[in-house]
Amino acid sequence: MILYEYPFNERLRTYLRLEQLLRRLGELIARQHPLDHHFALVTIFEIMDVAARADLKSDVLKDIEKHKQQLDSYRGNPSISEAALNAVIEQLDHCFQALNSQTGKSGHALTENDWLMSIRSRVGIPGGTCGFDLPAYYAWQHRPPALRQRALEEWASTLAPLAESIYVLLKLLRDSGVPQKVAAERGQFQQTLPQGRTFQLLRLRIDPALDLIPEISGNRLIVSVRLMRMKDDMRLLSCAEDAAFELTLCA
Template identity: 30%
Template sequence: MNKISYEFPLNEKCRTYLRIDNLFAQMQANLAMADSWQSLAFFKALFDFMELTERCDMRGDLSKDMERLRLKMQGWRERPDVDTAKLDGLCAELQQHAYQLPRSVRPGSCFKEDKFLGALRQRFTIPGGLCPFDVPIFPLWLAQPQAKRQAQAEAWLSELNLLNTANSLLLDLWREQGSFQPHIAKSAFYQDAADGCELLRLNIDAELGCYPTVSGHRSRFAIRFLPLTEQQRLGDVPFELACC
């Protein structure tokens, strides 16, 4: 079975965390700078990250959510099936990040002083704006040895390590709090309660030819499955769901 996995946020903060997570994955996937197209994909993700973090300073929200999760996890200590050594390690890691984030430099602020990134970013917003006549410095940068380009990309990414590590840790711990259960969307529709959940995770068989759309908030959510083509008619749709 060829399953497609989806994640849907149930609040605006989680939406931002998932977008940041996706952008980091894109940057890391193209970090090798093997060719010009991989380089362009890296810079596209980097500039999207810069624009997203300029709109909102997520350090405070991320710190509060990590502290809230740490206190929740401390309450699990009395459970008989809990690995207390692992729990203590995770709580200490959450506490460290929660303390460091508000005291750190705003992510990406150092990039504003980089003239090369500034010249490139300015042209990224123009359709076809990365032609050699638009940004003559870019072909020169691409002509450098791959190892040198990769080292510079790794240096840019290292400036974001704290945010990346904290964001990934929080999302991973949220994900682990929900287990997948089978469900049936009657006539391609399903709804349920979502008290205290941050995100929904769905698995669906690609052979069914449909995709989910989600509406909701912290208390309730609704999932409607839509067909890939207008000619297709949907009945009951089986899927797996985890509320995290």
């Protein structure tokens, strides 16, 4: 099944973008080729750009505090394991303290590294990191893979508190949804959202054998899915057949 996710607000869009970048970074650091490590550095710079948003850190801390208060209200409920509840609250406490103890924005410490910033200033230029532009960086790429990996892990560690917080918040959000099987008639699906609940994320799973691509739109009142099919020339055309998929709304 292919999973598509659609965020209902800008804050969650930022979280999902960061999650994608952080997972990519983990994949690239673990590899050994200099090209992989080049794009690992590029990814670190992209994460720094996203994390530079003025209110991101405060948004994450507020969301952690909100989840803690919600989970605390479940104490004493006989249908909930106290041990599991305590473990999640402890994890949230750890995330809050680690992120809150960081001065400035995530990755800010890296801006004091002139060598890294010289690379960052040129990665946006097509071919801007050639050996004749950045000979020191070119030499670094010829160092043993283990040395490059250690350096990348050290630089990425400045992003770890943000990364852990984002992972935990998204997991809690995704776990809040209940999957349901739905059907699109003639390639179209609409569902009115219940009043009194604010959904943040839509998750859609569809069988790749159907060869269909969902175009999702939504707001606090309604969600709409239009199924499309990609032609050989990569153009998308509306599908006019019935199709089933799995839909999850997370609040």
